[in-house]
Structures are given as C-alpha cells and as structure tokens.
Amino acid sequence: MAPSSSRTNDTLLSLDPGPSDILYRIQRVRGEHSRVLYVTVANPAVIPEDKRTHGRSAIAELSKLDKWSDDWTTLIVHKDNDGIWCEVDKFRPHALPKDVLDDYPAYDISHFETRHSFNHRVSEVVHGGRAYVLKIARFPHEVPALTRELKAYHRLAGSSLAPRLIGYAFEESPDRIVGFLVESIHGRVAGVSDFESCREALHQLHQHLIHGDLCRYNILITSEGPKFIDFENSILSSTKDWSRRRMDAEMQGLAGKLADTSVDGRPWNG
Structure with missing residues (x-):
C-alpha cells in the first residue's frame, strides 16, 4: 500500500x-x-x-x-x-495468551500518562486521575515471564499480600493484551527489623505460590503489612514445578535476604 x-x-x-x-x-x-x-x-x-x-x-x-x-x-x-x-508482516505482534486472561477490564496503553519510569518495562502511570503501576512485555521473549506474574496476581486476588490487580493493558486492539495494571502502593523496603511480619506474610504467600525471586526490594512494608511484588519467577502451588524443598529454601533464606544491604534485586531505577 x-x-x-x-x-x-x-x-x-x-x-x-x-x-x-x-x-x-x-x-x-x-x-x-x-x-x-x-x-x-x-x-x-x-x-x-x-x-x-x-x-x-x-x-x-x-x-x-x-x-x-x-x-x-x-x-x-x-x-x-x-x-x-x-x-x-512476516510475524504477528506479540500478546499474552488469551487463556491466561480473566474477567478484568482492558485499557488502551496509549491513553496512559507516564508519571515515572522505574525501568524499561515498569512505570507509574496516571489514568482517570488515579496512579497505577503498569508492567508490559515489550517483545515476544518477555511474554512468558509476564504471564507467570499475571497468573500470580490472579491467584492472589482478594489477598492483602500483593498490590491489587486493576486490569489489563492493550496496544491498538483489546484482543492484544501486552501488560497489566496494579494499584500504586506506598511503603518502604523491608529490612531486618521486619523479619517476623515478613515471615508470617511469606508463610501466607506459600499457601498460594512460591515467590521465586525473593529479596528485600520485592517486599514493601505498608500500613496493611508486608506486600510482595515482582512475581515473574513465581511458582503456583499444585503446578509441576512447585516443591516443598523450594518453598522451605525460600523461607529459610528470608533472614539473609532482609539483611542484604546490596542493591541486588532492586526492581527500579532511581
């Protein structure tokens, strides 16, 4: 044309x-x-x-x-x-698998106003006068990790252990979902003094899934207690990759993760 x-x-x-x-x-x-x-x-x-x-x-x-x-x-x-x-046009633009989607609204990604970029794939955006965190798969090879994370948010729906899933984000057409929105939460990074509350929260999380990439930057201490973020390596309970050994190892490593003062695992820039 x-x-x-x-x-x-x-x-x-x-x-x-x-x-x-x-x-x-x-x-x-x-x-x-x-x-x-x-x-x-x-x-x-x-x-x-x-x-x-x-x-x-x-x-x-x-x-x-x-x-x-x-x-x-x-x-x-x-x-x-x-x-x-x-x-x-020898390949189609990527999208999250339709069978992973649930009954959530879908929003046009072009309608978001970016307030702050945490990294190349995660940003705080404004839509309808409210702030949310947007996470996307920019390219096809990022779809599997984003799919795992979305499944985790679906599993944790109604729980206080993670930010609330708001909906999906699409490019050009609602049938091409490339990301999702969660509520923008306020809190501080977990530390050694938060061990007991984090241990209890992790115990509750393990009723649903293994986080898979636990570090102190992936636990935010909020007014509602600890909330976990960044579930790209999560393993849902009852799936073939779940094991008690992995779950126990994650729990046993919690104290060391909270004591780690390096920036390893920090999920944002600035």
Whole structure:
C-alpha cells in the first residue's frame, strides 16, 4: 500500500540489542493516527554500532530502508551478500495468551500518562486521575515471564499480600493484551527489623505460590503489612514445578535476604 501523504513521526519506544539481532518497538504517528510497529534487525551490521541504541539515530538509519514508509506492522531487516532487504508482516505482534486472561477490564496503553519510569518495562502511570503501576512485555521473549506474574496476581486476588490487580493493558486492539495494571502502593523496603511480619506474610504467600525471586526490594512494608511484588519467577502451588524443598529454601533464606544491604534485586531505577 502506498504511504499516506500525511506527515509521519516515528519515535523509538523500546529496544533490545543482542549479539545476533536488534529488536525495536516504535510509535508511528501519521496524521491523527498512532500505531506501534515492531522491527527485527536480523543482522546488527545494518545499523552502525554507534547509532543502534540512540533513538533518533536508529530511526534515521531505519528510515533509509525502501519499505520504511509503507503500511506495515512488523518488519524484518536482513543484510547479506546481496545487500539489505526487508520482509513485511512476516510475524504477528506479540500478546499474552488469551487463556491466561480473566474477567478484568482492558485499557488502551496509549491513553496512559507516564508519571515515572522505574525501568524499561515498569512505570507509574496516571489514568482517570488515579496512579497505577503498569508492567508490559515489550517483545515476544518477555511474554512468558509476564504471564507467570499475571497468573500470580490472579491467584492472589482478594489477598492483602500483593498490590491489587486493576486490569489489563492493550496496544491498538483489546484482543492484544501486552501488560497489566496494579494499584500504586506506598511503603518502604523491608529490612531486618521486619523479619517476623515478613515471615508470617511469606508463610501466607506459600499457601498460594512460591515467590521465586525473593529479596528485600520485592517486599514493601505498608500500613496493611508486608506486600510482595515482582512475581515473574513465581511458582503456583499444585503446578509441576512447585516443591516443598523450594518453598522451605525460600523461607529459610528470608533472614539473609532482609539483611542484604546490596542493591541486588532492586526492581527500579532511581
């Protein structure tokens, strides 16, 4: 399809540079329409090394591609002895599996106002005048971990052990869920003095799941008691990976985790 005559503005939202490829997530605004595009550069040599991770520079290089201004959603860029060439819409944009979703509302991710970015995938956003924490899968390889975390929040629904799940976040269409929203909670990072309350809370958590990545930064002390966050490595009870040995090891390691003053496991920047 021929490109629109409307002015196009491309902005780099996310990137994941690797040794054998580079993944880009790009917002394209053309006229009054906004879309999210996904680009896989199958050979990093397509883009000069000093421009691969700089937003404007990467976009400037990609815009030289002969397919760049066409109407597409996903693009694979190759470089071989014959030169640089592209495949258009050879893969579908990623989404969380439909069978993991429950009866929660879905919100358009483009309608959120970002208040603060904790890291590349987690941010505090404002929607409807209220603050929430948004977590997304930017690229396909991040979907399994986000799926595990979402299952944990479903399992903990109605519990005071974790932030409350608010709903799902989609890109462009409600049938393409790429993240979720939880309530934004206020609390401090757990420490040695919180051992007894954290031990009791962890005992309660183990009735539902094993956290899998326990550290003091993943336990916030709130007015309602300890709350756990970051369930990407969680193991639900009654699943094949659950074991009493793992559960006991997590409990036995709690004191050491609370005493650890390093920044290992800190889930946010700043």
